Amino acid sequence: MLPSYRRLVVVALAAALVSCGRSGAPVDTIWSARYVVTMDPSRTVIENGAIAISGDHIVEAGPRSEIDAKYTSSEHLDRPNAILAPGLINTHTHAAMSLFRGIADDVRLQDWLDNYIFPAEAKNVDREFVRWGTRLAALEMALSGTTTYTDMYYFEDTVAEETKAAGLRGVLGETIIGFPSPDFKSPQAALAGTETFLKTYANDPLIVPAVAPHSIYTNSDETLVACRRLADRYQKPLVIHLSETKKENDDSLAQRKKTPTAALDALGVLNGWTIAAHGVWLDDADLAILKSHGTGIAHCPSSNMMLSSGVAPVTKMLALQMPVGLGTDGVAGSNNDVNMMEEMDLAAKLQKVTTNDPRSLPAKDAFAMATILGAKALRMDKLIGSIEAGKRADLITIRIDEPNAVPMYDVYSQLVYALKGADISDVMVDGRTIVRGRQMLTLDEPSILAKAREYREKVSASLRSPKP
Amino acid sequence: MLPSYRRLVVVALAAALVSCGRSGAPVDTIWSARYVVTMDPSRTVIENGAIAISGDHIVEAGPRSEIDAKYTSSEHLDRPNAILAPGLINTHTHAAMSLFRGIADDVRLQDWLDNYIFPAEAKNVDREFVRWGTRLAALEMALSGTTTYTDMYYFEDTVAEETKAAGLRGVLGETIIGFPSPDFKSPQAALAGTETFLKTYANDPLIVPAVAPHSIYTNSDETLVACRRLADRYQKPLVIHLSETKKENDDSLAQRKKTPTAALDALGVLNGWTIAAHGVWLDDADLAILKSHGTGIAHCPSSNMMLSSGVAPVTKMLALQMPVGLGTDGVAGSNNDVNMMEEMDLAAKLQKVTTNDPRSLPAKDAFAMATILGAKALRMDKLIGSIEAGKRADLITIRIDEPNAVPMYDVYSQLVYALKGADISDVMVDGRTIVRGRQMLTLDEPSILAKAREYREKVSASLRSPKP
Numbered sequence: 001m002l003p004s005y006r007r008l009v010v011v012a013l014a015a016a017l018v019s020c021g022r023s024g025a026p027v028d029t030i031w032s033a034r035y036v037v038t039m040d041p042s043r044t045v046i047e048n049g050a051i052a053i054s055g056d057h058i059v060e061a062g063p064r065s066e067i068d069a070k071y072t073s074s075e076h077l078d079r080p081n082a083i084l085a086p087g088l089i090n091t092h093t094h095a096a097m098s099l100f101r102g103i104a105d106d107v108r109l110q111d112w113l114d115n116y117i118f119p120a121e122a123k124n125v126d127r128e129f130v131r132w133g134t135r136l137a138a139l140e141m142a143l144s145g146t147t148t149y150t151d152m153y154y155f156e157d158t159v160a161e162e163t164k165a166a167g168l169r170g171v172l173g174e175t176i177i178g179f180p181s182p183d184f185k186s187p188q189a190a191l192a193g194t195e196t197f198l199k200t201y202a203n204d205p206l207i208v209p210a211v212a213p214h215s216i217y218t219n220s221d222e223t224l225v226a227c228r229r230l231a232d233r234y235q236k237p238l239v240i241h242l243s244e245t246k247k248e249n250d251d252s253l254a255q256r257k258k259t260p261t262a263a264l265d266a267l268g269v270l271n272g273w274t275i276a277a278h279g280v281w282l283d284d285a286d287l288a289i290l291k292s293h294g295t296g297i298a299h300c301p302s303s304n305m306m307l308s309s310g311v312a313p314v315t316k317m318l319a320l321q322m323p324v325g326l327g328t329d330g331v332a333g334s335n336n337d338v339n340m341m342e343e344m345d346l347a348a349k350l351q352k353v354t355t356n357d358p359r360s361l362p363a364k365d366a367f368a369m370a371t372i373l374g375a376k377a378l379r380m381d382k383l384i385g386s387i388e389a390g391k392r393a394d395l396i397t398i399r400i401d402e403p404n405a406v407p408m409y410d411v412y413s414q415l416v417y418a419l420k421g422a423d424i425s426d427v428m429v430d431g432r433t434i435v436r437g438r439q440m441l442t443l444d445e446p447s448i449l450a451k452a453r454e455y456r457e458k459v460s461a462s463l464r465s466p467k468p
Numbered sequence: 469m470l471p472s473y474r475r476l477v478v479v480a481l482a483a484a485l486v487s488c489g490r491s492g493a494p495v496d497t498i499w500s501a502r503y504v505v506t507m508d509p510s511r512t513v514i515e516n517g518a519i520a521i522s523g524d525h526i527v528e529a530g531p532r533s534e535i536d537a538k539y540t541s542s543e544h545l546d547r548p549n550a551i552l553a554p555g556l557i558n559t560h561t562h563a564a565m566s567l568f569r570g571i572a573d574d575v576r577l578q579d580w581l582d583n584y585i586f587p588a589e590a591k592n593v594d595r596e597f598v599r600w601g602t603r604l605a606a607l608e609m610a611l612s613g614t615t616t617y618t619d620m621y622y623f624e625d626t627v628a629e630e631t632k633a634a635g636l637r638g639v640l641g642e643t644i645i646g647f648p649s650p651d652f653k654s655p656q657a658a659l660a661g662t663e664t665f666l667k668t669y670a671n672d673p674l675i676v677p678a679v680a681p682h683s684i685y686t687n688s689d690e691t692l693v694a695c696r697r698l699a700d701r702y703q704k705p706l707v708i709h710l711s712e713t714k715k716e717n718d719d720s721l722a723q724r725k726k727t728p729t730a731a732l733d734a735l736g737v738l739n740g741w742t743i744a745a746h747g748v749w750l751d752d753a754d755l756a757i758l759k760s761h762g763t764g765i766a767h768c769p770s771s772n773m774m775l776s777s778g779v780a781p782v783t784k785m786l787a788l789q790m791p792v793g794l795g796t797d798g799v800a801g802s803n804n805d806v807n808m809m810e811e812m813d814l815a816a817k818l819q820k821v822t823t824n825d826p827r828s829l830p831a832k833d834a835f836a837m838a839t840i841l842g843a844k845a846l847r848m849d850k851l852i853g854s855i856e857a858g859k860r861a862d863l864i865t866i867r868i869d870e871p872n873a874v875p876m877y878d879v880y881s882q883l884v885y886a887l888k889g890a891d892i893s894d895v896m897v898d899g900r901t902i903v904r905g906r907q908m909l910t911l912d913e914p915s916i917l918a919k920a921r922e923y924r925e926k927v928s929a930s931l932r933s934p935k936p
Contacts, residue, residue, distance in 0.1 A: 101874070102881035106816075106830035140871040305817035306885075308826045336885040337872050346814070348574075349773035350821075358776045362574035403608040404805050404889075406569070406917050407924030413570035417774075417804040421872075422890030449874050456875030 024072035025059075027052040028431065031077045032064045033084035033397055035411055038387040039372045043364065045411055051084065053393045056205060056431040061387045077433075081401035082425055083411060085367075086386050087147025087394035088340040089374030092277040092298035092327025094153045096125070096133030098140065099455045100332035103463075109245070109307055112333055116463065120332075123462035124455070125182040130155040131162055132451045137331075137338055138166035139443050144339040144421030147394040147429045148374075148384055150275060150298065150327070152212045152239055154182045157197055160207050167434035167442045169394065171275070171378055172201075173212025173239045176227060178219050187213075187223040191230060198234040205430055208236065208380070210275075215241040216260045217248055221267055228269045237273040237379065240264075243286070244278035245309050261286035270295055273379055277327060278303075279317075280310040287313070287320060296323045296377030299369070301346040303329030311354045314347065315361060325374030339421040344370045348416055363412035393431040399423045492540035493527075495520040496899065499545045500532045501552035501865055503879055507840045507854040511832065513879055517552065521861045524673060524899040529855050545901075549869035550893055551879065553835075554854050555615025555862035556808040557842030560745040560766035560795025562621045564593070564601030566608065567923045568800035571931075577713070577775055580801055584931065588800075591930035592923070593650040598623040599630055600919045605799075605806055606634035607911050612807040612889030615862040615897045616842075616852055618743060618766065618795070620680040620707055622650045625665055628675050635902035635910045637862065639743070639846055640669075641680025641707045644695060646687050655681075655691040659698060666702040673898055676704065676848070678743070683709040684728045685716055689735055696737045705741040705847065708732075711754065712746035713777050729754035738763055741847055745795060746771075747785075748778040755781070755788060764791045764845030767837065769814040771797035779822045782815065783829060793842030807889040812838050816884055831880035861899040867891045 029052075036049030038061060050067035052059040060067065104116035130153065141149060148169040151159055156174035163170040174197060175181060176190040184190040194211050201209040211231040213219045219227075231238040243249055243260050252260045261282060264270050270293045277298040282290070290297070299312050317324045326347055328338045344366045351361035365373075375385025384394050398419055400408060405423065408414045427435035434442045497520075504517030506529060518535035520527040528535065572584035598621065609617060616637040619627055624642035631638040642665060643649060644658040652658040662679050669677040679699040681687045687695075699706040711717055711728050720728045729750060732738050738761045745766040750758070758765070767780050785792045794815055796806045812834045819829035833841075843853025852862050866887055868876060873891065876882045895903035902910045 099875060101877070101886060103877050105878070105881045105885060106820075106827055108826055112826075136871060136874070143871060302817065305821040306826065308820045308824050308828075310824075311821060331886075336881065339872065339888075342810075342813075345810075346817075349770065349814075352574075352776045353773040353779060353818075356776050356778075358576055358580075358774065359574055360776075401917065403604060403611060403913070403917065404807065406604070406920040407567060407927075409569070409571050409924065409928065410573070413573045413804065417573060418570060418799075420807075420888060420890060422888060445871070449869065449871065452874040456877065459875075460877065 024070055027054045027059050027071045027073045029053045029075040029077065030067060030071060030073045031084060031395060031397070031428070032067070033079040033082045034400065035083045036061055036387060037083055037085040037411055037415070039086050039368060040386050040388050049084065051387060051393075051395065053428070053431055056392055058387060058389055058391050058393050060389050077426060079397045079425060082397040082399050083415065084395060084397050085415070086371040086384070087396050087427065087429065088145045088370045089325055089378065089385060090141065090146045090149040090328055090338065090340055091275065091296070091325035091374050091377050092150055092300055092329055093137070093338055094330035095137035095149065095151050095159065095338070096130040096153050097330035097332045098137040098338065099129060099133040099452060100459065102333070102336045103459065104333045105306070105336065107333070117332060120459055120463060121182065124459050125154055127155045127158050129455065130158050132448065132455065134159050134162040135166070135443060135448045136452050138162060138168055139440055139445060139448055141338050142166065142168060142427050142435050142440055143424060143438065144341055145396045145398065145424040145427065146338065146340050147396065147427060148378070148380070150239060150378065152214070157200070160197070160201060160209070164204075164206050165442065167429050167432050169206045169384070169429055171208040171210050171237060171239070173210030175212055175214050176219065176223060177214040178223065187219060191223070191226055195230060198230070198236055202234065210237045210239045212239040215248070216264055217251060224264065224269045225267055228272065232272050235273070237275050238269070239275045240277070242276035242279055243281040246281055249281040259283065259286050261289050265289045275378060278309065278312065280304055280312045282313060287316065287322070291320050291322050294323070296325065296379065298327040298377060299324050299347060300327040300329040301350045302343060303334035305346070305350065306334050311350060315351050315355050318361070318365060323373055323376035324369055325377035326369045340370050341419060341421040344416045363410070363416040366416045367412050393428055395428040396424055397426040399425050492538055495522045495527050495539045495541045497521045497543040497545065498535060498539060498541045499552055499863060499865070499896070500535070501547040501550045502868065503551045504529055504855060505551055505553040505879055505883070506856065507554050507836060508856050519552065519855060519863065521896070521899055524860055526855060526857055526859050526861050528857050545894060547865045547893060550865040550867050551883065552863060552865050553883070554839045554852070555864050555895065555897065556613045556838045557793055557846065557853060558609065558614045558617040558796055558806065558808055559743065559764065559793035559842050559845050560618055560768055560797055561605070561806055562798035563605035563617065563619050563627065563806070564598040564621050565798035565800045566605040566806065567597060567601040567920060568927065570801070570804045571927065572801045573774070573804065575801070585800060588927055588931060589650065592927050593622055595623045595626050595651075597923065598626050600916065600923065602627050602630040603634070603911060603916045604920050606630060606636055607908055607913060607916055609806050610634065610636060610895050610903050610908055611892060611906065612809055613864045613866065613892040613895065614806065614808050615864065615895060616846070616848070618707060618846065620682070625668070628665070628669060628677070632672075632674050633910065635897050635900050637674050637852070637897055639676040639678050639705060639707070641678030643680055643682050644687065644691060645682040646691065655687060659691070659694055663698060666698070666704055670702065678705045678707045680707040683716070684732055685719060692732065692737045693735055696740060700740050703741070705743050706737070707743045708745070710744035710747055711749040714749055717749040727751065727754050729757050733757045743846060745797075746777065746780065748772055748780045750781060755785060755790070759788050759790050762791070762847075764793065764847065766795035766845060767792050767815060768795040768797040769818045770811060771802035773814070773818065774802050779818060783819050783823050786829070786833060791841055791844035792837055793845035794837045808838055809887060809889040812884045831878070831884040834884045835880050861896055863896040864892055865894040867893050
């Protein structure tokens with residue numbers, strides 16, 4: 001990952017240190033902080049901890065004194081007033097919709113779709129829109145601690161380009177849907193486009209290409225089955241919305257005499273690597289089906305509250321040891337941000353009030369959902385989601401020296417209930433530092449904000465068409 | 469309010485300007501911003517707006533060009549990338565509990581009280597604790613946009629001193645409770661202490677002293693009635709917790725055959741200026757009683773979710789045009805911050821998901837709850853809660869040039885769903901600037917954070933007593 005010149009310098013420096021009596025294996029970078037919250041299987045928290053990083057991966061994490069004794073590096077980021085944690089994983093979003101932030105809030109779903117989202121998308125969404133929308137979302141995600149996100153939108157090849165340029169990790173799938181989309185005229189065309197995408201990103205270090213049928217109610221059975229086959233052929237995930245609303249369930253029961261989960265199962269669509277978003281209206285039989293397939297669930301509390309979709313049975317899913325992560329969903333009327341620090345807080349509080357038990361979804365589990373459980377939901381937990389030797393170096397530091405961060409009695413409580421997206425200081429993905437001291441290093445913030453304001457004028461004008 | 473020397477300079481400057489051909493009445497300060505969200509009765513939003521301020525009050529708000537033509541000032545704060553809004557009003561908290569931030573989360577109420585809060589308070593809460601805890605909360609409140617807060621805790625005379633020193637506005641009441649408290653051995657002593665407090669702060673520009681019986685279930689009827697009489701004698705508010713939990717209601721029904729509201733009403737305790745916190749378990753008859761008395765309600769969504777208390781019927785209260793504000797509650801296991809920007813977002817989303825209607829509690833109403841409706845809940849809406857000529861200059865600016873703030877289609881949506889406490893830039897209370905460019909001008913942040921960390925050690929040690 002490093003230019004060979006720098007490797008040479010590091011090696012030379014290590015040799016020099018050894019020759020003057022200090023030992024230590026050379027690594028590219030050492031990050032240290034007041035607390036390292038590893039999210040490893042024992043949930044180890046290392047006080048005054050450090051992480052040695054080489055190339056794209058973590059070499060070792062441990063007490064700072066040990067890491068310093070064992071490794072040498074010309075680069076060292078020390079944050080004595082911060083927590084060092086695994087990067088946050090947003091398991092469901094539509095990133096480019098950031099350009100529609102708050103376009104239509106506080107309205108009924110059908111009104112929202114018919115009078116705002118569909119016309120706005122029809123009139124505005126093209127490749128450039130997706131490019132700038134993804135840049136804006138990437139900026140906001142990175143600055144609030146997200147290192148990996150799952151996306152389902154249009155022009156997903158452009159999303160992939162922009163995700164790589166930002167330095168984020170992405171599970172990205174082109175929306176496959178039963179009507180013409182901004183870039184494909186039919187689901188067949190979208191499937192073909194997806195296959196090209198799967199080939200292009202088959203072995204990318206940052207991008208996991210996915211097959212993304214929108215939902216059971218917007219696709220034919222044939223398309224859904226074709227999606228599963230395509231995903232299996234390339235051994236990539238299938239991403240889908242599932243049981244988001246009561247209407248989706250009611251319609252499925254009326255038309256198919258089966259819940260959406262049972263119907264997808266009967267079609268064989270759930271046989272394999274699947275990430276299902278929402279899962280609000282899952283019953284016990286659905287949960288058993290999803291558990292048996294190891295389906296990952298993306299719980300989106302903010303979106304489910306904002307759109308009155310309902311409350312997903314997260315406490316039940318966790319008791320069943322199902323892999324449940326957190327997602328922000330898109331920002332147009334269903335959030336309106338991509339801030340995972342808020343999603344953790346909201347998820348925990350929503351479970352407590354709806355299960356009538358304050359012990360539901362405790363802070364440690366909520367933080368797990370944003371990290372290692374999210375990685376499990378994406379079936380990427382061998383690579384990301386915790387700080388362990390050999391895993392990808394996807395790391396964040398979070399300041400604990402702002403007034404909202406003191407005093408600290410419990411590190412998980414602080415992470416989930418007290419710390420904010422704005423407390424994120426540094427972000428590394430795949431061994432590359434993309435945010436340092438809240439400065440995004442990979443994107444040009446002023447041009448992105450200027451472009452977002454331009455789009456605001458264009459989108460607003462497009463919605464000003466007369467209504468009946 | 470200004471030192472006479474500065475007044476002189478301003479007058480001299482104004483005179484000089486007039487003499488060189490420019491007219492305009494002299495004012496102390498002019499604040500201008502991209503948008504001025506007034507929250508006046510017509511909900512006027514002024515694009516490129518400005519506010520002329522003299523002494524403690526707003527002289528006039530309007531388009532910047534008009535204000536600049538009409539007034540002259542040697543001081544001018546211009547925020548072309550911000551919203552200028554009324555300061556936020558936190559209608560219920562226990563500020564000093566900030567030193568217990570996250571001391572015991574995710575536990576049942578009785579466990580929380582018996583094993584954490586009561587022992588922690590018994591062993592730690594003294595005048596110095598309250599002093600530093602209030603300072604910490606004041607810092608966090610101001611930096612997240614709160615200008616007025618309602619407090620109920622102990623050593624409230626020290627809370628008043630620290631509130632004035634921070635430059636915040638406070639409705640402050642010493643907790644009156646049927647067992648020995650850290651500063652008073654009996655409710656009678658607390659009542660006597662409250663009377664002294666009411667006298668001391670009878671005419672303070674920043675402090676509204678209150679009479680604060682903790683609740684119906686922790687006080688005798690005699691104490692509750694004495695509280696009402698004391699409040700009436702001094703024409704100050706009575707602050708009380710009301711129907712926070714189902715248990716409170718069930719116990720009241722079992723013991724008194726009346727809901728807490730009906731029981732308080734029968735005692736005459738609601739006859740007058742009252743601020744009731746929570747109101748989760750109010751039935752229709754309770755709402756009618758509270759409406760008839762004009763009782764202000766402090767809705768605390770985060771606390772009610774975190775402690776599994778339930779969901780207050782806010783949508784119903786607003787339909788009845790009851791004065792409902794927002795409160796953070798204390799930060800020890802029931803929030804864990806005093807960030808009103810989050811409380812707005814949470815309140816709106818919680819109503820939507822529980823009423824099954826995304827139109828419930830729209831952004832404009834949620835922002836009203838944090839400003840003018842909160843002022844009405846405190847019966848202080850003639851003084852604060854909106855930007856109108858003659859009202860106190862309690863103002864905040866909120867940056868709209870961070871990635872989470874663009875693009876902006878609707879200013880209320882942005883305020884409630886997208887902007888964060890960390891986006892607050894400047895804060896003025898009673899005409900005095902207390903935060904400028906996120907720097908707290910009235911408090912010494914490093915010493916407060918250091919002291920909070922010291923208390924962390926002391927409090928942790930006090931909880932390490934052996935448990936059965």
